[in-house]
Amino acid sequence: MLSTLVRRTLLCRTQFQVTSPRTFSANQKTTGSFLQTLKNVGVSSLRRTTTAAKASADVAAIQLLQPSQRLVGFWLLGCAGLTAGMVALGGITRLTESGLSMTNWDLIKGMKPPSTKTDWEKEFLTYQQYPEFKYKNQDITLEEFKWIWRMEYTHRMFGRLIGVAYLAPAAFFWAKGYITRRTKIRVVVLGGLLLTQGLYGWYMVKSGLEEKPDSHDIPRVSHYRLATHLTLAFLFYSGLLWTGLTHVLNFQNIERTKQIRSLSKLAYSSKGLIFLTAVSGAFVAGLDAGLVYNSYPKFADRWIPSDLLAMEPKWRNWFDNPTAVQFAHRLFGEISFCTVMAMWVMNRKVTLPMRTRMALNAVALAICAQVGLGITALLLFVPTWCAALHQSGALVTLSTSFWLTHELRRMPKI
Secondary structure, eight states: OHHHHHHHHHHHHHHHHHSOGGGHHHHHHHHHHHHHHHHHHHHHHHHHHHHHHHHHHHHHHHHSOOHHHHHHHHHHHHHHHHHHHHHHHHHHHHHTTOTTSOOOOOTTGGGSOOOSHHHHHHHHHHHTTSHHHHHTOTTOOHHHHHHHHHHHHHHHHHHHHHHHHHHHHHHHHHHHTOSOHHHHHHHHHHHHHHHHHHHHHHHHHHHHHSOOTTOOSOOOOOHHHHHHHHHHHHHHHHHHHHHHHHHHSOOOOOOOOHHHHHHHHHHHHHHHHHHHHHHHHHHHHHHTGGGTOOOSSSBTTBSSOTTTTOSSSGGGHHHHOHHHHHHHHHHHHHHHHHHHHHHHHHTTTSOOOHHHHHHHHHHHHHHHHHHHHHHHHHHTTOOHHHHHHHHHHHHHHHHHHHHHHHHTOOSOOO
16 A cells, blocks of 8 residues: 555656646645655554554463563462461461460560460460450460460461561562562552551450450450451452462463353352352351351251341341351352352353363362351361361362453453
């Protein structure tokens, strides 16, 4: 097209040289018009070429990640793994009722454990000043106290380990220029979540150390703060997992057919339901609601428990009534299970890339195992081993749902 315009312009110039003065002005306008057209076509063509090249470069960058990006991704996934371990350890600490054994918090001094008999006796004496000992553990021995104290100490030190494992490499990769501009925003947000999580953990513990003269309940942390603490941990873990996968896995450009769009909607819906179920589980844990009705599928001999809405105002039941909290957790779990299994059945014969198919199967397998663990824990009156596996299973199920939605995402920006 450009060559044609050039030839026409040269022809116009030749004609212009032999025209009479009367037609000089008209030919001049015609020539100017051709030259302007030539310029516009050249600029337009250049823009299209530049845009296409940029898009091609973006796709290539996503499909074949640089080694530095993969290194950042492995670091983020490593931090996600540590966070998963922290969530499991926190569950065991709560189930063994060890969380209130350490009655003070100090970022540096708190790292040194008691080393002598005198130190341990002093720590035990401090513990005896708080409600858990006064109203629940009056018969506890020094050796038994050491065991629960060490559980809580391990939990706190593991949190500090995650802080170092996240912040130190983040500073190094930032200085080296390995972190892209978009990822820098995520790194800062995740760092803020990490610091908030640590501070909120102590705020949660304080709620169990306060004297409550008007309460006849056993000393324990606020279930609201416990749920918030776990939610922050899940948000931090989810951010690490998603960003890490984006940096490690090459992008699969799946054609957005009607079936794929339907699968994506179900995948994102199930992920939200699984997250909501996990958060409701924190309320169950905080209120010991798993010990209220230990039968399934009915609540004792009823489908709807008689004390479901025993509190006033009614909305409080869904947060403070153990029966309603267990009912909601069961309901969320059942809806999540049905949604995931419907998604799996509906897409069994849909052509999917191998990784996407594996992710879909993994979500279905995880939700089946998680529901099985939940029912088992309920029927066995919540033994520690089963409850700990159930809490860890929630994180596994959430992880597989994130993996699936990650495989179905549109072209990402890193």
